[in-house]
Amino acid sequence: MTETAFQRQKDLPKSHLLSAGTPMCAGCGGLEAIHIAYDVLGENTIFVNAAGCMTLLSVYPFTPFRGSWLYTAMGAAPAGAQGVRDALDILMDKGRIEVADDLDVVVLTGDGSGYGMGISATSGTIDRCLDYLYIVYDNEGYGNTGQQYSAATPHAARTATSRCAYGHKGFKKDLFSILAANGAAYVATAIGSEPLDLAQKIEKAKSISGPRFIITLAPCPTGWDFDPKETMTIGKLAVRTGVWPLKEFTDGKVSHNKTFSKLLPVETYLEQQGRFRHLFEPQKKEAVLRDIQNSINRYWHEVATI
Amino acid sequence: MKRTLLTGNGAAAWGARLAAVDYIPAFPITPQTEILETLAYWVDNGDLDTRLVTLESEHSMITAAGSSAATGVRTFTATSSQGLLHGMEMIYTVAGWRVPFVMVNVSRGLAAPLTLESDHNDIMAARDSGCLQLHCATCQEVLDSILMAYRLAEHPEIRLPVIVNLDGFYLSYTREPVAIPDDDASRTFVGEFDSGSIHFKAGAPLSHASAVLGGSTYSYFRYSQHLAAQRGLSVYEEIAEEFARTFGRRHDAVEGYRHEDAEYLFLMIGSFATKGKEAVNSLRDAGWKIGLIRPHMLRPFPVERIYSLARGKKAIAVIDQNISMGKGGVLHTELASALYGKPGAPPILASFIGGLGGRDLPYEELFEIAKTLRDSAAAGATPPPRLLYTETELLEMRKLQAIAGVRIPFEEVHHD
Numbered sequence A: 001m002t003e004t005a006f007q008r009q010k011d012l013p014k015s016h017l018l019s020a021g022t023p024m025c026a027g028c029g030g031l032e033a034i035h036i037a038y039d040v041l042g043e044n045t046i047f048v049n050a051a052g053c054m055t056l057l058s059v060y061p062f063t064p065f066r067g068s069w070l071y072t073a074m075g076a077a078p079a080g081a082q083g084v085r086d087a088l089d090i091l092m093d094k095g096r097i098e099v100a101d102d103l104d105v106v107v108l109t110g111d112g113s114g115y116g117m118g119i120s121a122t123s124g125t126i127d128r129c130l131d132y133l134y135i136v137y138d139n140e141g142y143g144n145t146g147q148q149y150s151a152a153t154p155h156a157a158r159t160a161t162s163r164c165a166y167g168h169k170g171f172k173k174d175l176f177s178i179l180a181a182n183g184a185a186y187v188a189t190a191i192g193s194e195p196l197d198l199a200q201k202i203e204k205a206k207s208i209s210g211p212r213f214i215i216t217l218a219p220c221p222t223g224w225d226f227d228p229k230e231t232m233t234i235g236k237l238a239v240r241t242g243v244w245p246l247k248e249f250t251d252g253k254v255s256h257n258k259t260f261s262k263l264l265p266v267e268t269y270l271e272q273q274g275r276f277r278h279l280f281e282p283q284k285k286e287a288v289l290r291d292i293q294n295s296i297n298r299y300w301h302e303v304a305t306i
Numbered sequence B: 001m002k003r004t005l006l007t008g009n010g011a012a013a014w015g016a017r018l019a020a021v022d023y024i025p026a027f028p029i030t031p032q033t034e035i036l037e038t039l040a041y042w043v044d045n046g047d048l049d050t051r052l053v054t055l056e057s058e059h060s061m062i063t064a065a066g067s068s069a070a071t072g073v074r075t076f077t078a079t080s081s082q083g084l085l086h087g088m089e090m091i092y093t094v095a096g097w098r099v100p101f102v103m104v105n106v107s108r109g110l111a112a113p114l115t116l117e118s119d120h121n122d123i124m125a126a127r128d129s130g131c132l133q134l135h136c137a138t139c140q141e142v143l144d145s146i147l148m149a150y151r152l153a154e155h156p157e158i159r160l161p162v163i164v165n166l167d168g169f170y171l172s173y174t175r176e177p178v179a180i181p182d183d184d185a186s187r188t189f190v191g192e193f194d195s196g197s198i199h200f201k202a203g204a205p206l207s208h209a210s211a212v213l214g215g216s217t218y219s220y221f222r223y224s225q226h227l228a229a230q231r232g233l234s235v236y237e238e239i240a241e242e243f244a245r246t247f248g249r250r251h252d253a254v255e256g257y258r259h260e261d262a263e264y265l266f267l268m269i270g271s272f273a274t275k276g277k278e279a280v281n282s283l284r285d286a287g288w289k290i291g292l293i294r295p296h297m298l299r300p301f302p303v304e305r306i307y308s309l310a311r312g313k314k315a316i317a318v319i320d321q322n323i324s325m326g327k328g329g330v331l332h333t334e335l336a337s338a339l340y341g342k343p344g345a346p347p348i349l350a351s352f353i354g355g356l357g358g359r360d361l362p363y364e365e366l367f368e369i370a371k372t373l374r375d376s377a378a379a380g381a382t383p384p385p386r387l388l389y390t391e392t393e394l395l396e397m398r399k400l401q402a403i404a405g406v407r408i409p410f411e412e413v414h415h416d
Helices: A029-041 A053-057 A077-093 A111-117 A119-127 A175-182 A195-207 A221-225 A228-240 A274-279 A286-305 B008-018 B033-045 B058-071 B081-086 B088-096 B139-154 B183-190 B215-247 B272-285 B303-310 B330-339 B363-379 B391-403
Strands: A045-049 A068-071 A104-110 A132-138 A186-191 A211-217 A247-250 A253-256 B002-006 B023-026 B051-054 B076-079 B102-107 B132-135 B162-167 B176-180 B254-257 B264-267 B290-295 B297-299 B315-320 B348-353
Touching (some): A029 A053, A029 A104, A029 A186, A029 A195, A029 A211, A029 A228, A077 A132, A077 B051, A104 A111, A111 A119, A111 A132, A119 A132, A119 A175, A119 B058, A132 A195, A175 A186, A175 A211, A175 A247, A186 A228, A195 A211, A195 A247, A221 A228, B002 B008, B008 B102, B008 B139, B008 B176, B023 B058, B023 B076, B033 B051, B033 B076, B058 B076, B058 B081, B058 B088, B081 B088, B081 B102, B102 B139, B132 B139, B139 B183, B139 B215, B215 B297, B264 B272, B264 B303, B264 B363, B272 B363, B315 B363, B330 B348
Parallel strands (some): A045 A068, B023 B051, B076 B102, B132 B162, B264 B290, B264 B315
Antiparallel strands (some): A186 A247, A247 A253
């Protein structure tokens, strides 16, 4: 990233475009990311939303957005974006609106839609080279319904539907690789606790045409069971422990934006969250913790050797 | 105007072409695919200045149709059967968005068992969605209805999607002579698309389809939608009148055929109604006072129009090409609610279910239905609902079952 308006933290916008007073939970990591994204995108944006926590941002007759909003359904937001994008192009082609009237079409969904119900619609937009940005706020479960496990839930996490001693038996889906393999123009991971990196990625995504994706990990105090004031800390630990690699896919290549000569042990991240407490109490589940650490090590070993 | 042989699917494609649609989100499904292929051919050839996009499902297709209409372009789409049901979440949703577009449904029976052939259970599943419905009996009516449907959908007092329904195979793949209106006359009739207050563009921020909290707010929007749908009848009648003046063809919300002096009526929708009319002709030749009424518009349900046509008759047979499992014919229920307690309502309202999954409705059955009406009227009692099925059919079915390894009861095939 050579050309960027965001060199340092102090280059980030001083005031937020998204109004305060939304019904999101205190310490919502998703909202943190959306604030930054919206500041960079600007108000000539239409958010096309699927069922999830953020659906409650716009509840009649209120909206925190200066620009437009369209709620669709849980599996349909990318298709909603298709109709809006195509219609705007038709209107410009036929001279019925000015180019200045154009909007950035941005899909906003959680992981329930992004990793699961909407993935066919998402894949379709990549097949059709739709020019839009898709922001996933990934809080690793069906958060709006009380944090049941989803396709984005990490291994061993306790959720409302994996309360057993072990936690969630499945593994987090690698959405980044799926989107890249499908032929997306741009895929990035990001997190609200690294606002400079996120702003740079939104800025970069805005400069590219085609289907673009930014998957933001969204630490979730209610779903992950931690104090809302810890959102930033937990987000930073997700990066520092290597659990959430910050990376980009562009021009056929994956590059990592933040690498560390030595990762913090994953336990420092896990032990702060109630959803992993069963791995430490009543006695430490060494084997499970070792498996989790090994999978992280294996990932970063592969990154280093590519 | 030129007159040519067109299939129902061809007529549907011509309707979309003459309405000068801007955008076609599409997805193939039998027996609708010819509509998509015809439009795609015209778009590729430059005959039609329209963007056509094939989506990956009907769920996405209907979403894109709604969101493009919400952004301000005239949109056309088409589906059938499983496709309509796959997109059903969005059928209800986009109707709630109050966006105007036209969708053709080519009726086909629903799985299971899987079939490609026609009946009306698919379109009946969209009955309560808020989309208005026009049901066609001929290929000409398909084309004409699409032009009128755009006027209806885009009317400022309505602003709802309109579904134009035609029967799979019986219309979709059947060639009939169709008068294709002139381009200019059609465009003048349909007019320019005006998206009204709903359009997304820079500098005009709009939150659309937001969630609501509480039953009062929800009810307000739902009632508004219902009232808009109900206005559809009077608005349609004005449009049909103008259409008749312009093109010389009249398509009433409810068609009456030899009904004026009739004592008995068939009530049918769709292409089988043309067969019903032929049965009426034969029965009239034999001295029967019988006629037929055919709702062309099913949503809004033209209660008063049907009542005025049915009033004073001795008996009506409702022939449903659908089946509400555990209840019976959907139209029979609708008609009962439209007529019950009204002065002069026919005392006999008989229910017949036939034509499921492409099953024919032979003249013999229509004559038998007429006899049942006459006998019931004489006896003063409504007959029990009948599921039309012949002994020959059952015998053929038993042969298939024998191959499938089903044991056939001895008593059924052995007649002493």
